[in-house]
Amino acid sequence: MSEIETRIAEMATAARAASRALAAMPTARKAAALKAAAGAIRAAAPAILAANAEDMKAAEARGTSGAMLDRLRLDDARLEGIAAGVEAVAALPDPVGAPIKGWTQPNGLKFEQVRVPLGVIGIIYESRPNVTVDAGALCLMSGNACILRGGSEALSTSKALHAAFIAGIASESLPADAVQLVDTSDRAAVGVMLGAAGLIDIIIPRGGKGLVARVQSEARVPVLAHLDGICHVYIDRDADADKAEAIALNAKLRRTGICGAAETLLIDKAAEATGARVVKALLDAGCEVRGDDAVRAIDPRVVAADDADWGTEYLDAIISAKVVDGVGGAAEHIARHGSAHTESIITENAETANRFLAGVDSAIVIHNASTQFADGGEFGFGAEIGIATGRLHARGPVALEGLTTYKTVVRGNGQVRP
Ligand SMILES: NC(=O)C1=CN([C@@H]2O[C@H](COP(=O)(O)OP(=O)(O)OC[C@H]3O[C@@H](n4cnc5c(N)ncnc54)[C@H](OP(=O)(O)O)[C@@H]3O)[C@@H](O)[C@H]2O)C=CC1
Ligand SMILES: N[C@@H](CCC(=O)OP(=O)(O)O)C(=O)O
Structure with a gap:
């Protein structure tokens, strides 16, 4: 195994343990953790903005275009928007356990479909720093653990945002492994995540043509595509x-x-x-x-x-x-x-x-x-992972419900199948 394969496997194993804890966690605890994360982001504003200034300087030196620089840039107002977004997610109804539909069969068996988290979600996304926090907050509130691989231009900013976010959730005794960040810009990590069947339950690629091509040729993990917008x-x-x-x-x-x-x-x-x-x-x-x-x-x-x-x-x-x-x-x-x-x-x-x-x-x-x-x-969803462009269960803006699947609970009183 390469070093990066070992690292992703370790992260996914830790994420699996965290996802089990999160799946059963009461809404109030998740909401309290998110509120603490919002506070920690506000408190860490100087460090986050300094990290962003580093990323901006490097991007400018590389001749990055105006639209891309605008996407990367943070200021006080944008950072406040990110923290407020986390609080907005904390205030949303918890999808975990929410009933989808129920019915009773003639033999008296009662069926109920309820929402459950997807599990461990790998998210590969572009250099928009807010995604690190929006995705972390949405995954946590929907009971999922996540492994985040953001755009390389925003790596310093993402690291600073992530450090504040997990300090916040840890202060409310939630596992820091619930939201992990791949801290390298080596694209080998993307390939390893796409191939991590059994370790990662679903990959959300959010990006353009370069990412599309790689996902199409390498993904062995199910993909909830968030791809280009023509x-x-x-x-x-x-x-x-x-x-x-x-x-x-x-x-x-x-x-x-x-x-x-x-x-x-x-x-x-x-x-x-x-x-x-x-x-x-x-x-x-x-x-x-x-x-x-x-x-x-x-x-x-x-x-x-x-x-x-x-x-x-x-x-x-x-x-x-x-x-x-x-x-x-x-x-x-x-x-x-x-x-x-x-x-x-x-x-x-x-x-x-x-x-x-x-x-x-x-x-x-x-x-x-x-x-x-x-x-x-x-759309009124509080935040988004992005816009799903594939054909799986969630299409368009993906937020809490889009990060769940369902299970069917069957209640009987002794029925056996003839
Ligand atoms: N549907 C949606 O919700 C959204 C779609 N987009 C789309 O994203 C695109 C713009 O963002 P852009 O920065 O160009 O996106 P890219 O597709 O270039 O990058 C997105 C992420 O994928 C990685 N990546 C890209 N190509 C490869 C590759 N060949 N191998 C491994 N990793 C790769 C990048 O890593 P690295 O940092 O190393 O480049 C980055 O983490 C547009 O097409 C836009 O429509 C953007 C936002 C939302
Ligand atoms: N859906 C969000 C932006 C998503 C998006 O396209 O992001 P990006 O391509 O990173 O600039 C919005 O409309 O503001």
């Missing part, structure tokens, strides 16, 4: 032009670096005037538009899109744009090029909206609102 806004012939403009601009430009940012604008061929207005508004706002021939005819500032553009997640002020044949054409394009994350239709026609909402099989489908609502906080 999100679409479709402007229908019955769109309200004001809504279309406001929503498209927000979906693309509110924050270009997040996975819920729109990457492609689809324009109904019968929505020529509204489509032209939106394309011009995007260009005027400083967004590069890469269009097909029909979109290029709208404005000379539109540059030519090539085939690769339809599958590209720019995470920048760039959008691809294409004219399609109605809602059917939009659904077809999304099925071919999307990543099953989030898609929005702009229309005043309820029937067309319903065709889109039913016909597009992405984790989140939206009518007349921005794709940037793809977020656990915006």
